Amino acid sequence: MADPLPSWNDGAAKSAIVAFVKATTDPASKDFVRQEDRIATFDQDGTLWVEHPMYAQLAFALSRLAELAPQHPEWTTTEPFKSALAGDLAAFARFTMADLEQLVAASHAGMSTGDFLGIVRAWLAKATHPRWKRPYTELVYQPMLEVMQFLRANGFKTYIVTGGGQAFVRAYAEHVYGTPPELVIGSSLETQFEYDDDGKAVLMRPPKLLLYNDLAGKPQDIYLFLGREPRAAFGNSTGDQQMLEYTQAGGGTRLMTLVLHDDPEREYSYGPEAGQTDSKFGAFTPALYDQAVSKGWNVASIKRDWKRVFPFES
Amino acid sequence: MADPLPSWNDGAAKSAIVAFVKATTDPASKDFVRQEDRIATFDQDGTLWVEHPMYAQLAFALSRLAELAPQHPEWTTTEPFKSALAGDLAAFARFTMADLEQLVAASHAGMSTGDFLGIVRAWLAKATHPRWKRPYTELVYQPMLEVMQFLRANGFKTYIVTGGGQAFVRAYAEHVYGTPPELVIGSSLETQFEYDDDGKAVLMRPPKLLLYNDLAGKPQDIYLFLGREPRAAFGNSTGDQQMLEYTQAGGGTRLMTLVLHDDPEREYSYGPEAGQTDSKFGAFTPALYDQAVSKGWNVASIKRDWKRVFPFES
Numbered sequence A, B: 001m002a003d004p005l006p007s008w009n010d011g012a013a014k015s016a017i018v019a020f021v022k023a024t025t026d027p028a029s030k031d032f033v034r035q036e037d038r039i040a041t042f043d044q045d046g047t048l049w050v051e052h053p054m055y056a057q058l059a060f061a062l063s064r065l066a067e068l069a070p071q072h073p074e075w076t077t078t079e080p081f082k083s084a085l086a087g088d089l090a091a092f093a094r095f096t097m098a099d100l101e102q103l104v105a106a107s108h109a110g111m112s113t114g115d116f117l118g119i120v121r122a123w124l125a126k127a128t129h130p131r132w133k134r135p136y137t138e139l140v141y142q143p144m145l146e147v148m149q150f151l152r153a154n155g156f157k158t159y160i161v162t163g164g165g166q167a168f169v170r171a172y173a174e175h176v177y178g179t180p181p182e183l184v185i186g187s188s189l190e191t192q193f194e195y196d197d198d199g200k201a202v203l204m205r206p207p208k209l210l211l212y213n214d215l216a217g218k219p220q221d222i223y224l225f226l227g228r229e230p231r232a233a234f235g236n237s238t239g240d241q242q243m244l245e246y247t248q249a250g251g252g253t254r255l256m257t258l259v260l261h262d263d264p265e266r267e268y269s270y271g272p273e274a275g276q277t278d279s280k281f282g283a284f285t286p287a288l289y290d291q292a293v294s295k296g297w298n299v300a301s302i303k304r305d306w307k308r309v310f311p312f313e314s
Helices: A012-025 A056-071 A081-086 A089-094 A097-108 A113-126 A142-153 A166-177 A217-226 A238-249 A286-295 B012-025 B056-071 B081-086 B089-094 B097-108 B113-126 B142-153 B166-177 B217-226 B238-249 B286-294
Strands: A039-042 A157-165 A184-189 A192-195 A201-204 A209-211 A232-235 A255-260 A298-301 B039-042 B157-165 B184-189 B192-195 B201-204 B209-211 B232-235 B255-260 B298-301
Touching: A012 A142, A012 A255, A012 A298, A039 A142, A039 A217, A056 A081, A056 A097, A056 A113, A081 A089, A081 A097, A113 A166, A113 A201, A142 A157, A142 A232, A157 A166, A157 A217, A166 A184, A184 A217, A192 B217, A201 B217, A201 B238, A209 A217, A217 A238, A217 B192, A217 B201, A232 A238, A238 A255, A238 A286, A238 B201, A255 A286, A286 A298, B012 B142, B012 B255, B012 B298, B039 B142, B039 B217, B056 B081, B056 B097, B056 B113, B081 B089, B081 B097, B113 B166, B113 B201, B142 B157, B142 B232, B157 B166, B157 B217, B166 B184, B184 B217, B209 B217, B217 B238, B232 B238, B238 B255, B238 B286, B255 B286, B286 B298
Parallel strands: A039 A157, A039 A232, A157 A184, A232 A255, A255 A298, B039 B157, B039 B232, B157 B184, B232 B255, B255 B298
Antiparallel strands: A184 A209, A192 A201, B184 B209, B192 B201
16 A cells, blocks of 8 residues: 655654544444544644745735725824834734734725635735745645545545635635635634625625634634534644644544644744744644643654655655 | 436426536536535525424424423513413514524523533424424425435535524434535524533533524525535525525526425415415515516425425325
8 A cells, every 4th residue: 555644754643643544444443433424624824834934814914905005095104004014023923803803804804705715816826935935825734735635535524724714715725725615614704795786696795703713713613614523633833722622522533633843944943842932823832732742632743754844845 | 217306296396406407417518517516505494394383493492491491480471481481473473583582592502512412302302293293303395305315416515504503403404314514504603612520622502693594694604604606505485585696696507496385285385375475484475486587596386396295205
């Protein structure tokens, strides 16, 4: 049999994933799970693709604010817009939830769902990551693509459960991850049903948050969308803690995995070993590390466990 | 080839369903739809199962209120509880949305998601419909079960999109319709992530409405869950109008179907031909009928188009 995870080094992290799939899909196993119940959930930012130096969606929001700024001269003197337009990363660290909601409202709302999809896709086609000078959609982790594919080949449905915007991630998830829109759960604005000038039904995006899909929001929304606990969950930060706890609470054989960012040469280092107790984008705190150890969660170190990070590496 | 819809009489309604499936699944057809995009949505009450003399879920709520009443002596003198406990159907017709929310809060909230599932299943196991003296879960429409199966056999995902409670319907949807929980979209309470006494993650049900999945809420929630318009949608009342409009707005070959309740002998009659302009449970108004005709929607008459109504009929 070919190695289902060729970009993983042999070791505990890889073994845990392979053993989980074997235990849950072998009909002779006491941990066998029928196909209908094979559900795996993946955080996106920092778990499936790069989240530093800032979330791709934040780069999108800033680009869109810059585009809209000429129509909003008041933004040059009003926070949080002033700092956002200046690209002041230090100011971002001080933004409150209310500030972020204002930025999201100004950059993500006020158009139809179809128009928003077009805006995101147009940005993705031209935007590049500041370090690799490649489209953000190329900065996905090859080892995690292999995990998704391995699980799917074994009858698992692989959901993305992201703190990022659901409509944003859906704009590329099928193309990039093979994940169709109905398998993307994310933070969401409300929509509003209206009729356009031709009397045709259309959904608009008012600036009103419906789901904040991070922290406790992740298990809450997994329940809303799926009605049950995942069998396997993958994350990389404190925003994923409750999703992993909820997965484990389901009982039986479950796989809880955290990706550890400890490789500044090939990617970034912002885990507990980097002496960081917090990171604005994807905090993997020492407390979370301790919890992973004490609860028997799987920790995948990028430095130690990943042979290759990106698909474009030879 | 065997008839995929044996409980349907030959006629325009049946032909429209068969023609839609053929057009969207024949690779040689100009209307071919790739399998990933084959999505069909079904209203539940009045479309998949009986909704008269009252919604099954309302019967559940009343039964639960009666069970809880001894702990709430104040209900005997306070509306809407007083009328609800008295089973006063005329009073129900006057209940406001706020009244109904109070009844839902008292009967559906305040426990964990797992406990609620157990409560619903225990009720379903003993409750019977007043007319047929059979469990509610037997009062499903055989012709519609065949439509669901026919669509699935042709690569469609068949979602239930109900104004009823998502958690309520999920308690039996897999068993009754072959519809797993993740394909049930319904009105939903918020959930709240907590830890139980053993420190285990658990979701509680506070009395707070998150999604009201009726009328405009249907397309809004379809977008939230799926990110796109269905190819086919089935309903029976004004609560389904916007879902059908949203389906049609997707363009191309789409199937919009309304079930018409016009058979008082075998089921009930509360459509426009019954002279009813409104019904508390499943209003099919003359205006909706006119819209169906003018927009080319498919209308399936129970009297004319269904050879058999229930699975238990010989």
